[in-house]
């Protein structure tokens with residue numbers, strides 16, 4: 436068990452940073468305008484909230500931990516915001532960042548547009564196996580965010596290549612289980628924050644500040660009782676492959692499809708027992724899409740591997756180098772799941788080689 440004081444300041448800073456960033460995202464989601472959405476060179480959407488959230492997290496971490504060296508591996512960069520025609524967008528982001536930081540009475544600062552660009556661009560670190568690196572997805576599940584569905588602010592810390600803490604702020608995730616179709620959504624308290632520190636378990640609290648309680652993954656042992664999480668977006672994960680895996684396992688419940696690392700959070704508290712992710716050929720997973728979710732699930736007693744059963748390696752830079760897909764479940768179900776995955780992958784490669 437790690438000492439409870441280890442990484443405590445960093446965890447407190449991460450919780451504060453992600454909570455403030457979540458506030459900014461909620462403001463934007465409420466008033467989303469079509470002009471708030473840009474297209475990056477890779478054609479994925481990015482909003483003023485992605486940029487604003489990244490700036491807020493970067494600034495808060497630096498202000499809360501002034502004596503520490505700072506390295507941040509983050510998804511966005513300010514390249515497009517420095518181009519002609521982006522002035523209005525940058526103004527709007529700067530205003531959002533200043534308004535968000537001013538809601539915390541301990542910060543008495545006013546940032547210029549240049550300060551905001553610099554804060555966003557401080558996320559260009561390459562990470563790697565030595566030293567400490569923050570890992571940030573300022574909005575994970577941008578597509579869900581734009582639809583008004585699930586998204587997460589995902590922040591982790593790597594130390595010597597290992598994830599040592601993680602925070603997932605999920606502003607649209609109900610406190611009640613999302614896998615229960617009979618729940619009365621009108622009664623839901625909404626907005627959860629998951630936090631985990633190595634050796635110390637995983638906590639969940641309401642985003643607006645209830646006391647934290649320890650959570651644990653589902654203890655089910657019979658896969659027939661498991662329910663499955665997967666991406667809402669079929670372009671992000673092959674739904675037909677996960678369906679053939681759950682058929683092999685005898686899973687009864689229909690898959691629960693939601694965006695972002697909210698899936699890791701929901702699994703960590705036992706809403707469902709399996710999360711499968713099978714990107715289409717050629718896609719490379721990024722560390723910010725998994726670092727926080729990985730430790731939130733591991734510290735809640737779950738396991739995260741690639742499709743071959745290998746541990747995820749966060750020490751290789753901005754990308755995860757892995758075999759085929761990502762599997763998340765509890766320790767009892769993992770061996771069964773791995774077998775089913777291997778069988779389904781064999782069948783799939785057989786059927787494609789026959790084409």
Ligand SMILES: Nc1ncnc2c1ncn2[C@@H]1O[C@H](COP(=O)(O)O)[C@@H](OP(=O)(O)O)[C@H]1O
Nearest residue numbers: 574575576577578666670671694695714718724
């Ligand atoms: N073709 C693809 N295959 C797999 N993942 C993809 C993808 N295109 C984008 N993604 C990743 O999927 C993440 C969302 O995950 P999910 O599908 O679980 O909601 C995106 O994070 P961002 O929304 O932060 O860009 C992005 O990094």
Ligand SMILES: [Mg+2]
Nearest residue numbers: 479480510577
């Ligand atoms: Mg993105």
Ligand SMILES: [Mg+2]
Nearest residue numbers: 572575576724
């Ligand atoms: Mg992401």
Ligand SMILES: [Mg+2]
Nearest residue numbers: 510572574575
């Ligand atoms: Mg993102």
